[in-house]
């Protein structure tokens with residue numbers, strides 16, 4: 340058993356002033372703490388009072404990380420008491436600034452595994468060292484080429500893996516002892532970092548091609564060999580690699596790409612919520628994606644799959660979708676389409692003026708979409724002119740500006756509701772306060788993959804599913820239905836973050852049941868609810884002397 344400072348310095352064991360006098364005597368802690376023995380409640384209240392005195396969001400986050408780095412139980416006890424308030428601080432949007440300033444603010448590696456493409460021979464040792472004997476069931480891995488919408492941040496991007504895992508525990512009770520944040524440091528193309536004397540990562544351009552994919556594969560093989568119960572979450576990879584990596588492994592191991600699949604699920608759930616309010620059918624919609632990258636194409640594919648499930652043929656369903664990217668409306672004669680864009684590229688013969696459709700506004704005028712989803716990283720792209728043009732042709736336009744962080748959102752909910760006189764059905768990627776308009780309070784759903792990936796992960800882990808397939812993913816999207824009263828004026832299209840813990844459990848049950856129904860569970864499960872509950876970690880102190 341660890342003693343003295345080995346206990347105090349272990350964030351998984353440390354209780355700080357909550358160590359009882361008996362524990363202090365048995366663990367060699369006598370005199371190493373102030374005399375007063377506090378309860379977890381007293382510690383939480385004291386920490387929260389300190390938190391409230393911090394002036395900026397980044398200072399609030401930095402303080403919370405100090406708690407995280409020294410006492411995981413206290414951190415999650417605090418997080419569980421303030422989920423709605425802490426999510427935008429621990430996670431999106433404040434995590435963007437934390438990543439941008441990672442090397443300036445660095446104080447602790449936070450039990451992450453830093454894998455360098457220059458030492459692939461160290462992958463196994465690094466994963467073993469980082470696990471340190473723990474039974475790792477969940478890894479969030481990033482190469483940080485596409486952090487949120489802020490792009491390539493090299494090794495700084497490790498913070499997105501750490502932050503995503505914090506949300507897994509806060510939302511779904513995933514045991515923090517069983518998780519491992521990983522960054523694949525393959526270099527960075529950001530000159531600001533390469534020229535920054537404080538930068539802590541490999542100081543060279545990103546490595547691409549065979550060497551890159553061999554490195555990723557070595558990581559997967561070693562991780563799967565070391566951690567047999569592993570669920571592997573890919574996060575914020577670049578558009579040219581994200582889908583390739585997911586497609587290579589999705590039928591072989593339990594794995595998931597949050598930007599592609601997670602956003603697809605939450606956006607479908609939001610659209611189903613919106614159609615619940617407008618009483619319209621999904622097969623009557625005309626869908627436009629603005630920014631057809633990992634998230635945009637992933638969402639489009641998910642909505643397309645849903646239309647097939649509602650009885651449309653592939654031809655009928657494809658006719659409902661339009662993608663706009665840097666080229667404007669995407670056409671099938673373009674030679675720079677990604678494999679994920681190509682199935683949705685249109686024929687120029689459909690338009691008399693196809694060569695003029697090189698902007699979002701022109702595309703909207705030509706197509707008159709009823710659903711517009713932004714994953715473009717272009718802040719403010721949904722202007723009043725083009726939103727009014729869209730709203731002139733559909734009674735309840737569904738408009739989701741999903742780009743993160745805040746300054747990159749294509750529009751604000753307030754503007755969208757104002758410009759459409761309250762008719763728009765809105766969800767945003769960042770948290771948005773309710774909007775008051777014409778005497779109605781509009782609750783704004785957060786279409787962020789953080790509302791779905793924790794429950795999805797809990798479902799995969801509880802069922803010990805061999806893989807995560809589309810049936811399970813579709814089930815996750817439909818599990819979020821029915822949680823909002825659509826008849827209430829200003830109703831949100833998604834359940835509120837205040838119910839995140841509750842609906843993460845609902846999602847987990849649906850996903851786990853789907854895995855078992857498909858016989859994807861590696862071992863027999865007598866009671867699924869029990870299997871889920873057994874995985875749930877509660878932030879409360881254990882008696883270390885027993």
Ligand SMILES: NC(=O)c1ccc[n+]([C@@H]2O[C@H](COP(=O)([O-])OP(=O)(O)OC[C@H]3O[C@@H](n4cnc5c(N)ncnc54)[C@H](O)[C@@H]3O)[C@@H](O)[C@H]2O)c1
Nearest residue numbers: 487488578630631632633634664665715742743768787788
């Ligand atoms: N709300 C969520 O849960 C969620 C989930 C994933 C991604 N996102 C956000 O979506 C955005 C994109 O993320 P991604 O992972 O798909 O990145 P990505 O780089 O894969 O895709 C971005 C796409 O936008 C296109 N684009 C860039 N500038 C454009 C312009 N001026 N006009 C049209 N298209 C343009 C790019 O060509 C690319 O195809 C980011 O801001 C990210 O934070 C949000």
Ligand SMILES: O=C(O)C[C@H](O)C(=O)O
Nearest residue numbers: 431486487597598743788
């Ligand atoms: O990280 C988030 O807030 C959601 C998503 O994964 C993104 O990349 O924006």
Ligand SMILES: [Mn+2]
Nearest residue numbers: 487574575598
């Ligand atoms: Mn992401």
